[in-house]
Amino acid sequence: MTTQTLPATDHPLELQGRRALVTGGSRGIGAAITRRLLAAGATVLTTARSATADTPEGAEFVAADVRTPEAVAQLARTAVERLGGVDILINNAGAARVHAGGTPDIPASEWQDALDINFLSSVWLDAAVLPGMRERRSGAIVHISSTVVLDPTGPFLHYAAAKAALNTYSRGLALEQAPYGIRVNSVLPGNVTTPGADLAREHIAEAVGVTPDELVAGTPLGRIGQPDDIAEMVAFLVSDRASWTTGRTFTVDGGGFPQG
Numbered sequence: 001m002t003t004q005t006l007p008a009t010d011h012p013l014e015l016q017g018r019r020a021l022v023t024g025g026s027r028g029i030g031a032a033i034t035r036r037l038l039a040a041g042a043t044v045l046t047t048a049r050s051a052t053a054d055t056p057e058g059a060e061f062v063a064a065d066v067r068t069p070e071a072v073a074q075l076a077r078t079a080v081e082r083l084g085g086v087d088i089l090i091n092n093a094g095a096a097r098v099h100a101g102g103t104p105d106i107p108a109s110e111w112q113d114a115l116d117i118n119f120l121s122s123v124w125l126d127a128a129v130l131p132g133m134r135e136r137r138s139g140a141i142v143h144i145s146s147t148v149v150l151d152p153t154g155p156f157l158h159y160a161a162a163k164a165a166l167n168t169y170s171r172g173l174a175l176e177q178a179p180y181g182i183r184v185n186s187v188l189p190g191n192v193t194t195p196g197a198d199l200a201r202e203h204i205a206e207a208v209g210v211t212p213d214e215l216v217a218g219t220p221l222g223r224i225g226q227p228d229d230i231a232e233m234v235a236f237l238v239s240d241r242a243s244w245t246t247g248r249t250f251t252v253d254g255g256g257f258p259q260g
Contacts, residue, residue: 017041018042019084020089021088021089023090024093026052031055032230040235047062047093067116087139088238092144101207130182140182145167147190156200166186185250186249188252192224
């Protein structure tokens with residue numbers, strides 16, 4: 001697997017004065033998004049169940065588990081208390097256990113858990129921050145989905161179904177909130193190297209009888225994705241450069257999936 005260092009942005013402080021909340025921001029894609037928003041001048045509060053060595057310096061951190069509406073409501077209150085409001089919301093939290101036996105092996109409790117963290121947590125948090133955004137008549141929300149919705153597989157079907165629901169919801173929310181100046185978009189990362197994704201690929205590869213490298217082979221751009229690849233798309237979508245962009249889904253996967 002090769003890596004790439006992305007070029008410096010030509011818009012260094014375009015988010016200065018903006019207040020951002022990023023869920024699942026202690027590592028991987030969430031941490032990369034947090035760093036990118038900080039570099040653009042935003043004030044960022046990030047959250048996860050616990051901090052890690054990769055939790056970005058310069059961001060405020062609060063421990064939270066977004067699997068229940070009560071915890072999400074408390075997180076929203078904390079964000080308003082610490083930031084004064086939320087101008088940018090990145091719903092990045094997500095997880096699911098891989099089941100080698102496919103759909104019959106996924107217990108009911110994990111279906112519910114997949115829906116709670118990958119879909120409903122975004123619904124709850126959006127609802128909590130939208131009143132402030134509507135009052136200011138501005139705001140940007142990005143939902144981090146996954147290209148697994150384009151090619152769902154049994155070992156991950158609960159995760160794929162939850163993310164598919166997120167995509168549909170995101171489109172509907174964008175249309176609903178557009179009159180208030182609030183933009184809502186979705187980003188679908190492809191094969192990106194993060195601790196969680198790398199482990200999931202190992203489990204899926206084992207289930208289907210291939211190597212992890214074979215799972216990502218054939219990507220037209222010739223490399224696995226980096227968290228910064230996703231962060232760059234997110235930074236664009238929450239900036240004024242994307243002021244006429246809402247209700248859309250952006251696949252960032254090195255060209256790996258054909259678009260219909």
